[in-house]
Amino acid sequence: MGSRRSAAGYLFFAPALIVFLLVGLYPILYQIYLSFTDWYLLRSLTPVWYGLDGYKRLLADTVLWESFLRTIIWTVGTVALEFVIGLLFALLLNRRSRINAILSGLILLPWVAPSIVVAYTWRWLLDGQYGALHQVLYQFGLVGERSLLVDPSLALLAVTAVSAWKGAPFMTIALLATLKSIPEELYEAAAVDGANLWNQFRFITFPLLIPVSVVMSLILGVLAFYSFDLVWIMTKGGPTDATLLLGVYLFRQFFERNELSYAATIGVAMLLLLLAFSSVYLGLLRKRQTA
Amino acid sequence: MKFRLFSSLFVLVLLAFALSSCASVPAQAPAEQPGAETTDEGVPxxxxxxxxxxxxxxxxxxxxxxxxxxxxxxxxxxxxxxxxxxxxxxxxxxxxxxxxxxxxxxxxxxxxxxxxxxxxxxxxxxxxxxxxxxxxxxxxxxxxxxxxxxxxxxxxxxxxxxxxxTRALWYRADLFAEAGIEEPPNTWADLRDVAIQLTTDDVYGIGVPGAIDYPTLQVFTNVYLGYGARFLNDDGMCGFDTPEFREALQYYTDLYLVDGVTPPDTPNYSREQLVQMLSEGKLAMYIDGPWIYGTLAEANPEWLPDLKVALIPEGPAGRYGFLxxxxxxxxxxxxxxxxxxxxxxxxxxxxxxxxxxxxxxxxxxxxxxxxxxxxxAYEEPLRSEFNFFLEGLQYAQPYQYPDPEIPEMASLEVDAVQTAVQSVMLGQSVDDAVTQLCERINDTLSR
CATH class of the missing domain: 3.40.190.10 (Periplasmic binding protein-like II)
Structure with a gap:
């Protein structure tokens, strides 16, 4: 009886497994295979075994390492801004009012808007000739005549801020849900003990937000690390590589330079980096929870 | 338990091997002999x-x-x-x-x-x-x-x-007349002088693209070929490490850096933004193909009848256009x-x-x-203006003229030359930009 039920279970599970193998596992395995080959589309229509040479090339590629450093800044910056914005909005929306009920829906707009729309909108807002936001910044003397996106020293900051603007609602909703689950009694007890608002936030709210913040940061961090579309539309990795992230670099290698295998090698390296980081990150979280 | 783990791993490795083998099957079928038809009779x-x-x-x-x-x-x-x-x-x-x-x-x-x-x-x-x-x-x-x-x-x-x-020079005859300029510029040096004269608080003398996008190279090609620069040298490697190319790059980027005759966002501007500026009357000159007329006619600015076309200016080495x-x-x-x-x-x-x-x-x-x-098929006066595009085709050449197209060109044109133009516009010296450009080109050609 038990084995029959078990067989039926596997049978029900099989379609999902097959789909996963085909669309999840196969591309990853194929990418790993490609990373050990040399497939330069200007020389060959098929991959040629290359061993570890692709990885040696990767280690010696200075543009890649610069992109990696930029991607770390972009990822950490995006997540940090998303957390700050998300926390502020979540605290604001946690108060019960009619406006907040409407705002809770509206605040999701940047998150649900397609990246292409967000990117074009912000590109025009920051345009030196037509951009409304640029004009405001210009009037306050915060920028010169040219757009932030043309300035190599500020372009990364600008696209990071846009990325955070898009991702912050997701953080807001997660933090808001957690805030609403904190029992009111905790705050009442703290008030009886003489805790002011700051101390209530510091000793009750913030510690209880940490677990969800950690998980959300990991999810949003992974999304930011792999990001491509927003930067590609806004700057194409420029000006002068100032916003060249790993995702953009990988795209260029594949579609512009026809370096199919090298693009795969970069992809595998990104995957391994994220796996290692996620494992350490979640391991530390687990350790903290059990301590 | 160990057996189950071992068998799972074995299946996984087999699967990976099978998939990899599938992937290594040549993507293309062997070439068929010309003239060989494989369709069954009666079926289209x-x-x-x-x-x-x-x-x-x-x-x-x-x-x-x-x-x-x-x-x-x-x-x-x-x-x-x-x-x-x-x-x-x-x-x-x-x-x-x-x-x-x-x-x-x-x-x-x-x-x-x-x-x-x-x-x-x-x-x-x-x-x-x-x-x-x-x-x-x-x-x-x-x-x-x-x-x-x-x-x-x-x-x-x-x-x-x-x-x-090919591209030609679109210009506003009304703005030329207001500035007392009788003829469109015939040389790149003239174009610079005219652009300076035409630049006011409301209008830029010319709009040139500087973004990492095709139009940047397509317009810049007119300049470097006209200055006598060549993409490839006699050895088939980077030919840009020459005084001719440096002069061309200096000229193109000085329009932005020194003369200020092109918009402040030029390093990030491509066709999309420049055509919009032209349609709003903010540019006196612009280099592009005949297709932009449709966009301008749709915008229907009052100065549209004053929009004229001229040949691409000539440089010290002659007149060349992008083909x-x-x-x-x-x-x-x-x-x-x-x-x-x-x-x-x-x-x-x-x-x-x-x-x-x-x-x-x-x-x-x-x-x-x-x-x-x-x-x-076009009515006058458009017919006379569009004739400049036909005339221009006699001067139009590819990026790598006078060499035949090379397989690597598509990858080089996308970011190598355009990056050099943008880098100089954003402060890099011409010498450094040329050195990096040739390193990039030679690196790709040696691959």
Missing amino acids: ASVVFWQFFTDPPIIAAYENAIQEFETLHPDIDVQMEIVPWAEQQQKLTTALTTGALPDVSMLGNNVVAQYQAIGALESLSPYFEQWSEEAGEDITADFWPGDRYYYLLEDEWWGSPMNVE GGWPLVLWKGSDNPDAAWEWIKFATDPEQGLPDIAAPANLPPGRQSIADQWLE
Whole structure:
């Protein structure tokens, strides 16, 4: 009886497994295979075994390492801004009012808007000739005549801020849900003990937000690390590589330079980096929870 | 437990091996001999055709041509699939690696060498010879001079020209008159002087692109060829490490850095933004193709009758323009190469499909013999203005003129030269930019 039920279970599970193998596992395995080959589309229509040479090339590629450093800044910056914005909005929306009920829906707009729309909108807002936001910044003397996106020293900051603007609602909703689950009694007890608002936030709210913040940061961090579309539309990795992230670099290698295998090698390296980081990150979280 | 783990791992490794083996199967079927048909008798031979335009008039022109062709050839079924220009490179790369190429497609003239080099294209030379025999003349003599650099590779033809395009100088005659300037600039030095005179608080003398995008190189090519610079040297490596190229790069970037005659966001501006500025009356001069007239006519500014066209200015080494365009190509591995060729022949024949198909793109056709016919479709005064584009085609050359197209060009043009232009506009010295540019080009050429 038990084995029959078990067989039926596997049978029900099989379609999902097959789909996963085909669309999840196969591309990853194929990418790993490609990373050990040399497939330069200007020389060959098929991959040629290359061993570890692709990885040696990767280690010696200075543009890649610069992109990696930029991607770390972009990822950490995006997540940090998303957390700050998300926390502020979540605290604001946690108060019960009619406006907040409407705002809770509206605040999701940047998150649900397609990246292409967000990117074009912000590109025009920051345009030196037509951009409304640029004009405001210009009037306050915060920028010169040219757009932030043309300035190599500020372009990364600008696209990071846009990325955070898009991702912050997701953080807001997660933090808001957690805030609403904190029992009111905790705050009442703290008030009886003489805790002011700051101390209530510091000793009750913030510690209880940490677990969800950690998980959300990991999810949003992974999304930011792999990001491509927003930067590609806004700057194409420029000006002068100032916003060249790993995702953009990988795209260029594949579609512009026809370096199919090298693009795969970069992809595998990104995957391994994220796996290692996620494992350490979640391991530390687990350790903290059990301590 | 151990056995279960071992067997799972074993299955996983087997699966990975099987998938990898599948992946290593050649993407392309072996080349078929010209003339071999594989279609069963009585079943129309199917020809899949990738067309890159999304404009309804162009699609309609192709649909009409296909209908006409299928009436003449009831044994052939042409299936047109729309692949937008912006996506064609990605789609072709993906199709190449998965073996899902069409029989016939349009192709940017700049990438023909790339696909020819890896054996993905079928040579059209045997077909052209047969066509020339039928016509009683060498049909390739009718191609525009610059197209030979794109399509005649290793002594064989790989594309049949559909459209060609070159750039000219659009200028506002009313602003010229206000500034007391009688003639459009004839040299690059004149252009600079005129642009300075025309720049006011409301209008920039000229808009030049500086973004990492095709228009930057397409406009800059006019300048560096005119200054006598060459993409490749005699050894087939980077030819830009010369005083001529440095002078050209200095000239182009000084329009932004020193003269301030082009908008502040120039390093990030491409066609999209510059055409908008032109349509809003914020530019006195702009270099582009004839197709922008449609956008300007739609915007319908009051100065539209004062919009004139002039030849691209000449440099110290002469007058050169950028030559764009696209042919139809026959992909190797086509199930019905002869049927596919019949479609290419019909669509690019100046006496059959070509005039009607080429016209809606607002660009000259790929054959010189029907250039006047193309021009006559426009009414005066536009006809006289558009004549400058035809005249310009006599000076139009590819990026790597006077060398034939190289397979690496498509990858180099995308970011190498454009990055150098943008870098200098953003503060890098010309010398450093040229050094980096040549390193990048030589690195790619040595690969």
